[in-house]
Amino acid sequence: MIRYAARRIALMVPTLLGVALLTFFMLRVLPGDIVEVKLRADGGHVTEEILTRERARLGLDRPLPTQFVNWMTGLVTFDLGDSMWTGRPVAEEIGTRIGLTLQVSVMAAIISVLIAIPLGTISALFRDTWIDYLVRIFTIAGLAVPSFWLGMLTILTLLTVFHWSPPVTYTPFFEDPLQNMAQLIWPALAVGYRYAAVVARMVRSSIIEVMREDYIRTARAKGVFERLVVSRHAMRNALLPAVTVIGLEFAFLVGGLVVTEQVFNLNGIGRLFVDAVSRSDFVLIQSLVMLLAVVFVTMNLVIDMLYGVLDPRVRYS
Amino acid sequence: MNNLPSLEDVTPSPVLSGGIVPLLSVEDLQIEFTTGRGTLRAVDGVSWSVLPGETLALVGESGCGKSVSALAVMRLLTKPAGRVVGGRIMFQGRDLLSLPEGDMRAIRGRDIAMIFQEPMTSLNPVLTIGLQIAEPLKIHLGMNDAEARARSIELLGLVGIADAERRLGQYPHQFSGGMRQRVMIAIGLACDPRLIIADEPTTALDVTIQAQILELMKNLSRRLGITLVIITHNLGVVARYADRLAVMYAGRIVEQGTADEVFSAPRHPYTVGLLRSVPRLDQARHGSLETIEGLPPNLLNPPTGCRFAPRCRWRQDICATDPALRDIGGGQRSACHFAEAMPPPPEAAPRDVARHRIEAGTPLLEVRGLTKHFDVRLPGFFGGSALVRAAEEVSFTIGRGETLGLVGESGCGKTTVGRLVLRLEDPTAGQILFDGEDLATVSGSRMKALRTRIQVIFQDPFSSLNPRMSVAATIAEPLLKRLGFKAPAARDRVAELLDQVGLLRDMGERFPHQLSGGQRQRVGIARALAMEPDFIVCDEPVSALDVSIQGQIVNLLSELQAKLGIAYLFIAHDLAVVRHLSHRIVVMYLGRVMEIADRDALYSQPLHPYTRALLDAAPIPDPVVERVRAPRALGGELPSPLFPPTGCVFHTRCPMAGPECAMTVPPLREIHPGHMAACIKL
Numbered sequence: 001m002i003r004y005a006a007r008r009i010a011l012m013v014p015t016l017l018g019v020a021l022l023t024f025f026m027l028r029v030l031p032g033d034i035v036e037v038k039l040r041a042d043g044g045h046v047t048e049e050i051l052t053r054e055r056a057r058l059g060l061d062r063p064l065p066t067q068f069v070n071w072m073t074g075l076v077t078f079d080l081g082d083s084m085w086t087g088r089p090v091a092e093e094i095g096t097r098i099g100l101t102l103q104v105s106v107m108a109a110i111i112s113v114l115i116a117i118p119l120g121t122i123s124a125l126f127r128d129t130w131i132d133y134l135v136r137i138f139t140i141a142g143l144a145v146p147s148f149w150l151g152m153l154t155i156l157t158l159l160t161v162f163h164w165s166p167p168v169t170y171t172p173f174f175e176d177p178l179q180n181m182a183q184l185i186w187p188a189l190a191v192g193y194r195y196a197a198v199v200a201r202m203v204r205s206s207i208i209e210v211m212r213e214d215y216i217r218t219a220r221a222k223g224v225f226e227r228l229v230v231s232r233h234a235m236r237n238a239l240l241p242a243v244t245v246i247g248l249e250f251a252f253l254v255g256g257l258v259v260t261e262q263v264f265n266l267n268g269i270g271r272l273f274v275d276a277v278s279r280s281d282f283v284l285i286q287s288l289v290m291l292l293a294v295v296f297v298t299m300n301l302v303i304d305m306l307y308g309v310l311d312p313r314v315r316y317s
Numbered sequence: 318m319n320n321l322p323s324l325e326d327v328t329p330s331p332v333l334s335g336g337i338v339p340l341l342s343v344e345d346l347q348i349e350f351t352t353g354r355g356t357l358r359a360v361d362g363v364s365w366s367v368l369p370g371e372t373l374a375l376v377g378e379s380g381c382g383k384s385v386s387a388l389a390v391m392r393l394l395t396k397p398a399g400r401v402v403g404g405r406i407m408f409q410g411r412d413l414l415s416l417p418e419g420d421m422r423a424i425r426g427r428d429i430a431m432i433f434q435e436p437m438t439s440l441n442p443v444l445t446i447g448l449q450i451a452e453p454l455k456i457h458l459g460m461n462d463a464e465a466r467a468r469s470i471e472l473l474g475l476v477g478i479a480d481a482e483r484r485l486g487q488y489p490h491q492f493s494g495g496m497r498q499r500v501m502i503a504i505g506l507a508c509d510p511r512l513i514i515a516d517e518p519t520t521a522l523d524v525t526i527q528a529q530i531l532e533l534m535k536n537l538s539r540r541l542g543i544t545l546v547i548i549t550h551n552l553g554v555v556a557r558y559a560d561r562l563a564v565m566y567a568g569r570i571v572e573q574g575t576a577d578e579v580f581s582a583p584r585h586p587y588t589v590g591l592l593r594s595v596p597r598l599d600q601a602r603h604g605s606l607e608t609i610e611g612l613p614p615n616l617l618n619p620p621t622g623c624r625f626a627p628r629c630r631w632r633q634d635i636c637a638t639d640p641a642l643r644d645i646g647g648g649q650r651s652a653c654h655f656a657e658a659m660p661p662p663p664e665a666a667p668r669d670v671a672r673h674r675i676e677a678g679t680p681l682l683e684v685r686g687l688t689k690h691f692d693v694r695l696p697g698f699f700g701g702s703a704l705v706r707a708a709e710e711v712s713f714t715i716g717r718g719e720t721l722g723l724v725g726e727s728g729c730g731k732t733t734v735g736r737l738v739l740r741l742e743d744p745t746a747g748q749i750l751f752d753g754e755d756l757a758t759v760s761g762s763r764m765k766a767l768r769t770r771i772q773v774i775f776q777d778p779f780s781s782l783n784p785r786m787s788v789a790a791t792i793a794e795p796l797l798k799r800l801g802f803k804a805p806a807a808r809d810r811v812a813e814l815l816d817q818v819g820l821l822r823d824m825g826e827r828f829p830h831q832l833s834g835g836q837r838q839r840v841g842i843a844r845a846l847a848m849e850p851d852f853i854v855c856d857e858p859v860s861a862l863d864v865s866i867q868g869q870i871v872n873l874l875s876e877l878q879a880k881l882g883i884a885y886l887f888i889a890h891d892l893a894v895v896r897h898l899s900h901r902i903v904v905m906y907l908g909r910v911m912e913i914a915d916r917d918a919l920y921s922q923p924l925h926p927y928t929r930a931l932l933d934a935a936p937i938p939d940p941v942v943e944r945v946r947a948p949r950a951l952g953g954e955l956p957s958p959l960f961p962p963t964g965c966v967f968h969t970r971c972p973m974a975g976p977e978c979a980m981t982v983p984p985l986r987e988i989h990p991g992h993m994a995a996c997i998k999l
Contacts, residue, residue, distance in 0.1 A: 212395075214438040220393055221433075222453045222504060223426035236443045311443055312488040 005305060012297045019293040020075070020286075024068050027282050035060070037279055058084050071286065081283045085276075090287045093272060098291075100170060101261075101268035103180075104188050105253040111192030112199050113246060117239075119196070120203025125230065127208060135200070142197025148259040151190040155264070158186070168265060187264040191257065195249050202245045206238040213237070236310060243306050251299035255292040339407075340544050341390065341429075341512055342366035346404035348385055348394065357616045359385045359399070361568040364642075367512070367561075372538065372545040374559035374576070376552065376591075378863040380613060381565040383548045387514045389414075391431055392421050409511070427457040430505035434517035436497035440489040446500055447485030453507045472503040476533060493954055495526035502534060506541070513538070514546045519554065523726035524890060525970075528934035528950040531558060550864060552595055553936030556580055557943045564588050567614050567624040570642055574649030576940045584651035584659045586629045592938060593663060594868030596897035598920070599937050605875065606897070607664055608868035612833050623653070631655060679753070680714040681852060681884050682738070687711040687747035689733050693959060703959045706908045707733040711747070712985075713903050713913060717851070718882040722899030722916070724892060724931070728958050730908040731888045735854045738886060739773055740764055751852070769799055772845035776857035778837035782829040788815075789825030792843045799848065814843040819873060835866035842873065852884045859894060871897060892935050896920055904928045907958060907966040910985055914992040924994040926974075927967050965996070973998045 035054045055061050059070070074081055080090035123135035159165050166186055171179040210216065211234055219233045220226075258270035269288070276284040307314045348360035360382040367373040375383040388394050389401050392413065406413040408429070413421060425431075433439040440449060450472060451465035460468065466485065473481035476499040489497055498518060505513050515534065519527035535558050538545045549555060555562050555576060562579055564572040564587065572585040583589045590609035611628040614620050620627055626636040635654050642652040653659060689708040708730040715721045723731045736742045738749055740756050749756040751767060759767065775781040782791055792811045796802040802810065812822050818839040829837055838858060845853050855874065859867040875898060877883060889895050895902060902919045904912040904927065912925040923929045930951040937943055953970040956962055962969045968978035978997065985995040 214433060214435055215441040217393060218433060218439045218501070218504075219441065219452075221391055221425055221431040223422050223424070223456055224452055225422065225456070233441050233444070237441070312445075313442055313490045 004308070005301070008301050008304065012301070015297055016290070016293055020072065020290060021068075023286055023289045024071065025064070027285060028064060033280060071283075075290070080287045083276075083281055083284045085279045085281045085284070090284055093284060094269070094287065094291065097268050097272050099172065100184070100266060101254055101257055101270065103173060104184055104191065104257060104260075104266070104268065105250055107184060107188035108192035108195050108253060109246065109250050111188055112195035112249075115192070115196040116199035117203055117242070120200040120242075121207055121230070121235070121238075123200070123204045124207035124211065135204070139197040139200045139204075142193045143201075145194070146259075147190045147194050148263045150193060151187060151260055151263040154186050154190055166264075170267060183264075184266075187257070187260050187266060190263075191253060191260055195253070198249060199242055199245055203238065203242050206241045207234060210234045210238040240307065240310055243310065244303055247299045247303040247306075251292075251296045254295045255288075337368050339366035340369045340409070341546075342407045343386060343390065344405045344407065346386055346389060346406065347402045348382070348389055348399060349402050350399045352398070352617070355617050358619070359568055359616060360389070361619075362404075363565070363568070363570050364404075365563045365570065365573065367544055367546055369511075369544055370542055371560045372535075372547065372558055374555040374562040375546065375548045375565060376550065376555055376562050377565035378550055378613065378865060380567075380616070382568040383565050384516050386565075387431070387516055387546065387548055390514060391425055391429060392418075393425075393431075423457070426453040426504075426510070427508045428510055429512045429514065430508070430510040432498075432501050432505050432513060432515040432518050434520055436494050436501055436521060439501060440497055442489055445486055445488055446492070450485070450500070450504050450507060453504065457508045468507070469503075472506060473500075475506065475537065476500070476503045477529075478503075495522055495530060495954060498522065498530050499533070502530075502537070506537065506543075509541065510543065512544045512546065514548070516548045517550070518547070520549070520551070523955065524892070524931055525726060525934045525951040526955070527554075528936075529952070531936075532950045534558075551936070552580075552591060552864070552938035553943075556938045556940045557936040564591070567619060568616055569624060569652065570650075571625065571652045572650065573642070574647070578647055578649050580938065580940050582649075582660060584645055584649060584656040585625075585653045586631055586655075586659065587625045589660045590628075591864055594865050595938055596868075596871065596893040597937060597939075598893045598896065598932065598935055599939070599942055605872040606868040608872060609865040610869070612835070612866075631658075631661065681717045681719075681752060682715040682886075683748075683750040684714070684734075684738065685712050685748040685750070687734065687737055687749060688745045689730075689737055689742060690745045705958045706961065707958070708737065709908045710985075711903075711905070711910055713901075713910075715852070715884050715886060715901075718878060718884055719901070720878065720885040720887050720899045722895035722902040723886060723888045723905065724890060724895050724902060725905035726890060726931075726955060728907065728955060729905040731905050732856055733908075734905075735773075735856050735886060735888050739771060739854055740768075769795075769848045770851045771854070772848055772850040772852070773854045773856065774838070774841050774845050774858045777861055778834055778841055779829070779861075781841055782837055784829050786828070787825065788820075788827050788829070788832070788840050791840060792825075792847055795844065795847050810847070811843075814846055817846060817877070818843045819869075833866070834862050835869060838862060838866075838870055839873065842870075842877070846877070846881075849881075850883060852886070854886045854888070856888045857890070858887075860889065860891060867894070874898060892931060904931070907956065907961050909966055909982075910993075910995060911967065912992075912994045913985070914994075918989070918992050922989075922992075924988055924992065924999055925967075925996050926971050926998075928994075930970075930972075 035051050035058070052061070059067060071081070078091070082089050083093050086093065119135050119138070123132045126132050155165070167179055167183045170183065173180045216229060216233055219229045224233070254269065255273065256270065257268055258274055261268045261270045272284070273288050276288060342364070343366065344364050346360055346363045347358065350357045350359050363382065363386055365373065365375070375387065377383045385394065385399065390406055390413065394400065401414055404414070408424070413424070416424070440446070447466065447469055450469040454460045454465040454468055469485055470481045473484065478484060478496060478499055492500060518534065519530050522530060531554060534545065537543065547554070547559060559576045561575050562573070563570050564579070564585065566587050572579060572583065572588045579588060580592065583592055587609070590607070593607040594609055596606060609628050614624055614627065622637040623629070623640050626632045629636065633654070640652045640654045642650050643656070645651050645656045651659070687708055688710055691705040691707055692702045693705050694702050711730070711734055713721060723734060725731050733742065737744050738756070744757050747757065751771065754763070754767065756764065756767065786794070789811050792814055793807045796807040796810055797804070811825060815822050815825060820836060820839050820843070824832070824836070829840070832840065858874070859870050862870060871894060874885070878885065885898070887895060887898050896916060899916050901913065901915055903910055904925065906927050911927045912919065912923070919928065920932070923932055933946070934951060937946070951970055956966070956969060962979065964979040964981055965971070965974070965983050968974040971978065975998070983995045983997045985993050987993050988999055
């Protein structure tokens with residue numbers, strides 16, 4: 001198991017290197033120049049000389065391979081460089097925002113698992129009854145409704161019905177958990193609903209499939225209580241595919257909260273990303289892409305390790 | 318189902334003449350299934366009973382209702398599609414069908430246990446064996462962990478699994494098929510049940526393993542006084558183990574009686590047909606098998622009157638009325654108007670149509686030292702790889718119009734040899750001389766040309782036909798694409814081929830899912846014949862088929878050979894079928910040839926201990942013969958091809974082996990003229 005993990009972690013290096021290469025050179029090929037954006041944005045008249053000097057200051061005049069190598073050596077020593085726009089270290093820019101995004105993602109994941117596994121299971125066990133129909137309506141709605149729209153609806157409902165609006169400024173969890181939750185629970189719910197819908201549908205279909213397996217019939221033939229047939233014999237097998245979906249959706253959320261953060265006025269990674277792209281802040285974009293790549297690759301590893309725990313066939317072969 | 322009838326209301330179970338109350342009696346059971354195309358009565362008024370300590374076999378082909386009626390006893394029919402619509406199932410004075418679910422659950426695994434067909438899928442892959450065995454002990458007997466563990470170890474010992482303590486912590490995938498079925502038996506035995514129902518318990522296993530498992534079940538049921546109901550399609554298994562049997566056809570019982578009576582004097586034409594359509598190991602039968610023509614009826618729309626009548630060769634007008642299952646003396650019952658006239662004398666088998674001569678001179682195919690090694694990655698991420706010697710130094714010849722049988726258990730390399738001959742795999746070493754040309758080294762374009770002369774018939778008629786192509790299109794494809802036929806000419810040729818394989822011409826319009834298994838296999842044969850081959854590799858062509866259909870296909874293959882002079886490489890695990898079709902036979906074990914001989918020499922004078930073990934293991938459908946055959950099940954497991962034994966690969970299981978057998982690989986040598994074996998003890 002440990003060897004396996006070590007090997008997988010080693011294999012992450014070429015993957016990440018590939019991502020770095022692609023990102024770096026694609027950013028250089030695409031049109032967009034931060035210096036122009038920064039200095040000439042408002043139609044200001046700036047001489048070409050100043051632009052050149054600014055480019056030199058940001059290191060953009062050096063040959064591409066040199067730039068790449070500089071970035072890479074920085075990455076290895078955990079020096080991500082400074083944002084070209086704000087001039088503040090990238091690590092700091094990301095650091096102040098990652099907590100919020102991760103918290104919303106984790107909360108959404110918890111909400112979705114809490115909703116999806118019971119709902120999916122009940123729906124499967126009561127297949128084609130009114131219970132199943134209700135669950136299916138609920139989950140299809142979750143897939144169909146965009147989470148930003150649900151978010152806006154949530155805010156409006158809170159305002160017009162309860163005459164209460166969630167706090168506007170971000171409070172870190174450890175400062176004031178209540179205040180923090182009062183703000184973040186709403187985006188987490190809005191995103192978690194869709195998340196739950198995806199997972200619940202997966203759980204439903206995989207339980208239906210597992211309940212048809214021969215070993216379920218064997219368990220029943222042994223006189224096992226139906227409750228145990230489901231919880232012990234069916235669930236573990238059925239959760240295997242669900243684990244994949246839960247994990248990949250989570251990784252997606254870390255970079256995919258863009259619109260939701262906008263709606264709830266949260267200063268998270270998604271928003272930082274949008275800002276960085278619109279300003280062509282290469283250094284920041286690069287680092288953010290790498291961050292998301294690391295999250296995805298790590299999540300994949302976590303999923304595979306979980307498989308090993310849940311499925312002995314994977315563990316031993 | 319909420320009103321449990323009081324004991325007084327329950328009619329006492331019928332007491333048989335001897336005064337013994339049956340342990341279980343199924344009375345007038347009726348089961349329906351709802352399908353997309355209507356309601357199907359899978360079991361229609363079936364009654365059978367089993368006495369304490371007795372072994373009863375329910376026999377029949379797929380879809381006859383045997384498994385369904387057994388599942389109904391356990392109340393495990395798939396809901397909501399299947400349901401019992403009538404009848405009673407009396408067990409120890411109670412009607413199981415009217416018990417509350419909780420009481421029924423308490424009986425399952427406690428008083429009645431069930432063993433299923435597929436050991437590969439019947440155990441939960443993510444739970445340890447220990448947990449799965451302990452489950453019924455804890456639920457029904459209230460054992461604690463330590464007691465359950467002790468009992469589990471005892472049970473594993475009982476079913477012959479060594480090193481029980483360690484194996485309790487393992488998972489199903491760490492056990493071989495035969496071992497898993499032993500675990501299933503251990504689970505069945507856990508709570509000391511009164512009755513065990515075994516649904517095709519050995520069908521998925523190799524011959525020698527099948528013999529072990531059946532022997533085990535028989536010994537245990539005798540020693541522990543357990544009543545057994547075995548559901549099977551294999552008449553040999555019935556003959557070896559059952560005291561009584563009930564033959565089912567199309568949802569009804571057509572004949573019942575003691576095994577001796579039914580096998581010696583079957584009183585229903587279906588039973589007669591079944592017994593005669595199986596090739597037997599103990600009787601050389603040249604010529605064609607006496608088969609049952611046609612197909613079982615569609616139960617969505619069953620025929621009126623006798624359900625077997627449409628396929629019965631002794632059919633009369635009266636068969637349009639329903640024959641009742643009636644006593645015909647000696648405890649035997651038959652549902653035939655002419656039961657007393659049964660069994661009719663066997664038809665004089667037409668002496669092999671033309672026991673055609675195999676041309677002397679150069680053989681059509683000569684395989685010399687054929688070897689195939691696979692690199693297989695070992696488990697574990699730094700496990701490296703191992704060499705699997707799938708075929709090692711295999712040599713044989715096939716003459717024009719000759720059939721060479723290739724037999725062995727799983728992993729013996731028989732399919733690999735077939736694939737090598739077809740050049741679906743490239744050999745590691747050796748020559749495959751086809752009509753003088755070495756297929757192993759021939760160029761790609763030449764191979765393409767030669768492929769028209771070499772064809773193949775696969776085992777699984779379901780997956781080897783394209784589901785989106787009609788039968789006619791499937792057969793016509795090689796004609797149009799390889800032989801340059803124009804559409805009208807191809808149409809005529811397809812019609813001719815359909816005639817040749819015994820399919821109606823209008824079946825050409827159908828798609829594979831609209832055909833039965835036997836019909837699909839006929840399509841597969843027609844497709845192979847389309848190229849007018851000299852040689853066909855038949856890879857287990859009948860093993861997926863029901864007994865009566867198997868006979869039809871076997872006959873078709875031998876007729877085609879007689880008519881067209883095609884040579885076959887007939888790969889199979891069923892020794893009786895191989896005997897029926899083959900001229901010469903190659904026996905393989907773990908990639909090596911153990912014995913090569915002419916058919917008659919091999920079966921009358923098997924030399925190699927493995928061949929003898931195989932012949933001993935295969936049950937013969939005759940209880941009288943079976944009784945005098947001392948059961949000598951070959952012990953041990955099939956070794957993993959990843960780590961084959963050194964020296965003679967068979968020495969780990971061989972009753973004759975000595976220490977010298979582990980030293981050197983025995984060469985294949987001629988013991989008698991034309992009879993070769995690889996054993997140093999001969």
